[in-house]
Amino acid sequence: MLFNSLSFALFLPTVFLLYWFVINKNLKLQNILLLAASYYFYACWDWRFLFLLLFSTVLDYVTGLKMQDASKENEKKFWFWLSIIVNLGFLGFFKYYNFFIESFADLLHHFGFNVAIWTLKIILPVGISFYTFHGLSYVIDIYKNRIKAERNLVDYALFVSYFPLLVAGPIERATHLLPQLKKKRVFNTxxxxxxxxxxxxxxxxxxxxxxxxxxxxxxxxxxxxxxxxxxxxxxxxxxxxxxxxxxxxxxxxxxxxxxxxxxxxxxxxxxxxxxxDIAEFWRRWHISLSSWFKDYLYIPLGGSRGGNRMRIRNTFIIFLVSGFWHGANWTFIIWGLLNAFYIMPSILMKTNRExxxxxxxxxxxxxxxxxxxxxxxxxxxxxxxxxxxxxxxxxxxxxxxxxxxxxxxxxxxxxxxxxxxxxxxxxxxxxxxxxxxxxxxxxxxxxxxxxxxxxxxxxxxxxxxxxxxxxxxxxxxx
Known part of the structure; x- marks a missing residue:
């Protein structure tokens, strides 16, 4: 269901009218309606991948609670890494499996070895990169004790799958969106x-x-x-x-x-x-992704601490991962690295915040x-x-x-x-x-x-x- 389609032009007013004029006095019912609408919206793309979205949601919901209630640090780490590995595993399989297999075969061919490779006709689930990052940020924030685990499954599921942002962002944070979902909303003209x-x-x-x-x-x-x-x-x-x-x-x-x-x-x-300058461009383009990489990758890697060597390394890692996040193609990786080279002078001269x-x-x-x-x-x-x-x-x-x-x-x-x-x-x-x-x-x-x-x-x-x-x-x- 495209935003610029007739079906969405019918879908949105229907949900809006039910939301404000039928169940407007009941916050729980409003959230259930938005969740049901979100799942319907996603199912319109391909209902089979709705089960993948549900699995990812339940996985992060359960691991969040397990980390919250863990009595030992090792137990907390176990649930944390389980969520990280499974989420990235699904993302890697659906998005990058064929890329790695074909790249490996090309490398062997370059050295004179011709091998028959087996690839899958994998359909990339719409929005998987976005809702995976929603879940990852939630799990990481709980592990770092920045937030408490959400015990209401409906509210958490809505945070992950809220239909306006489900398939192409922005990439939301639990600290920003979840409190709004739990607070009664009054119609504001x-x-x-x-x-x-x-x-x-x-x-x-x-x-x-x-x-x-x-x-x-x-x-x-x-x-x-x-x-x-x-x-x-x-x-x-x-x-x-x-x-x-x-x-x-x-x-x-x-x-x-x-x-x-x-x-x-x-x-x-x-x-x-x-x-x-390029630094300003990346503060203004795809802001939710840029800030996500900054908070959950760049800073944990050491950020700008440790001198130029660490700044250069971390900057290239960020842009390499950003390019790879966009797609399983060497063109995206080079695009990311090119932006890293663009921004490097301002990083080295410390003018990136001017x-x-x-x-x-x-x-x-x-x-x-x-x-x-x-x-x-x-x-x-x-x-x-x-x-x-x-x-x-x-x-x-x-x-x-x-x-x-x-x-x-x-x-x-x-x-x-x-x-x-x-x-x-x-x-x-x-x-x-x-x-x-x-x-x-x-x-x-x-x-x-x-x-x-x-x-x-x-x-x-x-x-x-x-x-x-x-x-x-x-x-x-x-």
Whole structure:
């Protein structure tokens, strides 16, 4: 069930009406309704994987209680490592089994050994990387005595499988979400309206920006070996906006949907393409994952303590794992390592915490230095996205080789064959302008509700949405 589908347009109002107008006086029933809706939402993808979600939920629920009630440290460690190994084992099997087998066979072939390998036709369960990380953070927080184990199974199951965030995040923390699930929620008109506006903005980013850019990016990346430099440059630009509109659009819809039920989720994007360096970019892009790796991997490894050697090692580990988390392909690993190289100068010179505030705060325009920094940061990010988008490392390298061949013959030939290419460039320019003037707010529609504003927003999406096709969200595959 896609957020941008008719089925979700029917599903969401039904749950909303039952939640606020039928069982609004009973918190327990509200949570049961949300849990049932979440399981139905997930079953619409593939009901068979619902059992995997249930198993993961019960495993972490039980291990949490066992750790909480353990009388000896060894007993507590046993349950902790059982949960970690089983969770990562399932994630590794479904996501990385074929990758490791095929990579091993390729290595042997490189040394002259041809072996027959057996691979499974494994279907990757939607959202497994996200709900696995929900459970892992919960178990780790209990083990570190940061939180107490949740004894209400319904509340814990809802924390893991809450449908707005179930399949593509944001990656929530038990310390943030569980207290909201246990507290009675009162309907707040302003919050609900704000949530509705955020959903509309998310739909615009997905249906108009991401899906329209995908039309161009897909075809250009298919012509990676024949297109000229300008065309390949535009392909990288289009994919940069596609993945941003796609993933941040999903996050906006998720946060807005959750606000309709009186529940706040962690913010996942904060205008990352206005970043002045790579460190700032990663504080503004996929915030919930970046902070998860920081808290549960980077700091336990020693963080920035111990001098440059430890900072370099831990930084590369974080980005290597981040790349691997995104997918079982060497392209993602290189994408992660490339970002590690990008951020290394600021780590070594200890300037990675310089750009904390919003760029050009209180001003209409950035100064020349800020503008130059944003352009350079976007360009570096865009080059890394080429690896993220390409099917293989070889294709990515050929793409970049041809991009930097400075072959300008024929101009941007690709744009001349599409009926609405100029319109899309104008839309992207307008999109950047709206984001820029809204960068100090959570989303552009923030403000007083008016029926006219709502109607105009919906018409805007409908009219411009004719240029795109309904597609899955990119991060569903992760």
């Amino acid at each position: 302003d919050k609900a309206i704000d949530g509705l506006y955020q959903i509309i903005w998310g739909l615009f980013k997905k249906m108009v920006i991401a899906d329209s850019c995908a039309t161009y990016a897909n075809e250009i990346f298919e012509k990676y070996d024949t297109a000229n430099s300008l065309t390949l440059f535009m392909g990288a630009v289009y994919f940069s906006f596609q993945i941003y509109g796609d993933f941040s659009g999903y996050s906006d819809i998720a946060l807005g949907t959750s606000k309709l039920f009186g529940i706040d989720l962690l913010r996942n994007f904060n205008y990352p393409y206005f970043s002045r 750009n904390i505030d919003i760029v050009a705060a209180g001003r209409k325009l950035p100064n020349f230095r800020e503008f130059s920094q944003m352009i350079i940061t976007f360009f570096l990010t865009m080059m890394a996205w080429v690896f993220f988008r390409s099917e293989t490392v070889i294709k990515a390298l050929v793409y970049l080789k041809n991009l930097f061949s400075f072959n300008f013959s024929g101009g941007i030939a690709y744009l001349s064959i599409e009926r609405y290419s100029v319109e899309l460039l104008l839309i992207l320019g307008g999109f950047l302008f709206v984001e820029w003037i809204s960068r100090e707010r959570e989303h552009p529609f923030f403000g007083r509700f008016t029926i006219l504003k709502l109607i105009l927003a919906l018409l805007f999406i409908i009219i411009l949405g004719v240029y795109s096709q309904i597609t899955d969200f990119i991060y569903f595959q992760f």
